[in-house]
Amino acid sequence: MRRMTPLDAAWLTVDSRDTPMHVATLAILSKPKNASPTYLQDLVKEFQGARSFVPPWNLRIRQSPLKNVLPVVEEIHDIDMEYHVRHSALPHPGGERELGVLVSRLHAHQLDLSRPLWECHIIEGLENDRFALYTKMHHALIDGVAGVRIMQQSFSENPRERGMVPPWSKRAATQARRERVLEDAAFSPTGWAQHALASTRSKARSVAGLGKTLAHLVGASGNRENALTSPYDSPKSVLNKRVSPPRRFGTQQYDLDRLKKICKAADVSLNDVVLCICGAALRRFLLESNALPDKPLTAGIPVSVRPAGDVQVGTAISFILSTLGTDIADPVLRLKAIHASTDKAKQELQALTRKQIDAYTLMVMGPFIGSLVTGLGGRTRPVFNLTISNVPGPQKPLYFNGARMEGIFPVSLVAHGQALNITCLSYAGKLNFGFTAARDTLPHMQRLSVYTGEALDELEAILVPSGKSRSTSSTKRKAAAS
Template identity: 45%
Template sequence: MSRRVLKVNDSAWLYAESHRTPMQVAMLATFAVPEDRPDFVRDLVARWREVREYQPPFNYLLKSAPVPSWKELAPEEIDLDYHFRHSALPRPGSQRELGVLVSRLHSWKMDRRYPLWECHIIEGIKDPDQPGDQWSMYMKVHHSQIDGVGGIRLLKRILSADPAARDMLPPWAVGTHGPDQSGLPAREPAAEPAPRESVSVRSIASAGSAVVGSLGRTYGESLVGSNEVGRAVPFRAPKTIFNGRIHTPRRFATQHYAVDRLKAVSAAIDGSLNDVFLGICGGALRRYLVDAGRLPDDPLIANVPVSVRPGDAPGVGNAITFLYSSLGTDIYDPVVRIKAIQESTRLGKERLPQVGGLAMDAYTAMLMGPFLSQAILGFGGRGRPASNVVISNVPGPNEPRYLDGSRLEEIYPVSLLFNGQALNITAVSYDGEFNIGFTGCRDSIPSLQKIAVHAGEELEALEQALGL
């Protein structure tokens, strides 16, 4: 079978992995059990167990020598019973019990003797605010294979916009190359591209100059301190309780709002929805640290992933770079804080080199090199952190989605942690709702749920301050 060599940026997630820091990303999708099909989950599991078709990355096995690469396996070489698992919560299963189970499932590193994915169907969920029963699908994949944007694009292919669609394939039979089950019309083909210019010494030199210049400014200011107010750079973040050594057990908490509430705030501040999200996170972390008596004088700094994935199709591997932003945790007033965040992200975006493809991969590898080297060598969490927290926002489907007529109610991202980075906050929008997943180290962050609660309080404070 064929092999696919990993990019340097994808390989880094494998080298940085340990039992304390499994490098996996996941989604928790909760669906409504159709009222006319009480045995829906049992029937779905039975049918999916018979599907032995696999698409990338679900048929990829890691081979470390001579260089990290993916070996494509034949269907008979894959043990579906290992990857596909059926669980149930004690009835009536609450959201708390679901969170405890997901926290445990997300704590453990996947076995590299198998393709690096798991799909768990969880039944027995009862939401007191909903009339019927619910079930969830928790699916995790190694971060060397899929990033956040790639994962959401894959989800869009797996779920249908048509509630009447039936006999739908499981995720592993769809993958990045299988049939698109969305039921949505194909996008209009892109305009005919202009003839590609030949790669010249001059074009290579220009891209290299942009990359080196951006890195030089970033790490030069990191060494001596930025002379721009609000400018956030790596390794200038204050040490907090989020930035020590971590352990294997995880905690997971959620929060959600109507997207229209965030849009109203963004319109009032003449900013973006992502500005509002960062402002809410900064306010929530400030409240949490004040309660703990551990708020530093300097503002916390967030590492914000930025997608550079071209087109709309999902793909295997990562297509992201990063910028650093202040979270304004040194500022009491929520409106003043969000204005400071806007200025910080503006400065961060200005530092991104205007390059693509291999040049952007090289920039990201060098930008994250010192941080990932710490993780790979086991030094993370011992010195000054590159940033205090990773915060990401990924747009999801705008319309309701279904799986064999079972409506998707909520979807939450579950992300990864490092030594020195004990908290990750990732959001996904879906059908008018903004869903936030808080993934934390159980031992480093007591009462993680408080951060989710404070996030709700912070949105209310912004609305009140803006007269909304």
């Protein structure tokens, strides 16, 4: 058993019917050559027949002596696999729209907190003889980087490899040694108090070193000449209202080479280009609704602080904040403003120690989590307007027992005051965008996914004039729920 960190526990605390706190991936696979007619039924039986489990797939929440205060997770080995592994089929014609409708519906439902916090849905009926795996897990147990690493270790680069087991039965090489079991005394009232006191002292020492960074953040608020974006300096917008359970999901896929050429031409990072085309799409989307704020929208950008190879349970992220330049019509000037903002934010974060980063993350995210707990989320000024994340993934094609993964798309979470999330995941020379939104708050969200492609065309035409617009030749995928 292990005790959850305060940030991980917070994701459990705010989990509700309106705001389920799980993240997911949608993997599109093509069946191996000469697959039998019962290939998918056999795959379901194999997945459901697993009897050997590894963390985080076999972890269940066990409450601490004080309810909802630093709960612990315990390993169990009696898991109802027919509940956790489910078989679905798409209606004809099995296109991206039908898939998007199903994924949106599956993503809207809470996980059962009395069971291990995950589900896997095997989805057949996708056109061109393909199938999909939609797998979701609670954010208290996993973040995007760890999720991608688990996925990589569960698949193979060898299309001929067979005898592979499901991810919940495969122990990563970096986890060959089991996590140390805490003594039962740690879960007594005395043990809990000692743990909490030690944690508080450690955080207090870290907070003492944050003065300079916090002063910079406060000084940046309202200062249009300062590139640093500060919390709560974001305008109110339609993105920051209350949400209800229904979800909408959309995807786009672009060649990484296209974005990298823009990066080179403008001397900016890939994240800067992603933020720029998202900013352009949001500007157009809100202008069409006559809802564009005068101040630029801001993005919270998760930054992994997870060591290489680490797939331990829990989240290991911090945040930087950036402008999205939605007040700037010129795409090149918008890109420059975003680059200045992210560059300054990264400098501030890199100046902190790991403990100071943990304390800083709690200071930035604490009020956001608190607003969800108290019911103020979506009723007060947002910390930032939306989350935009870019997770590096495998750059070689992956296979599972001969089935080739054609693409993988992230499906993230939304909350009161955060009705939209845009997450990107690179894979095999492509950058895959997943747009997750609260359907009732943003009923036409699928337009955003289309607008990012047109914004990319525009930026490319200006900065890489030798490369013609790819609006018709680039690979694009859309999956939108009605």
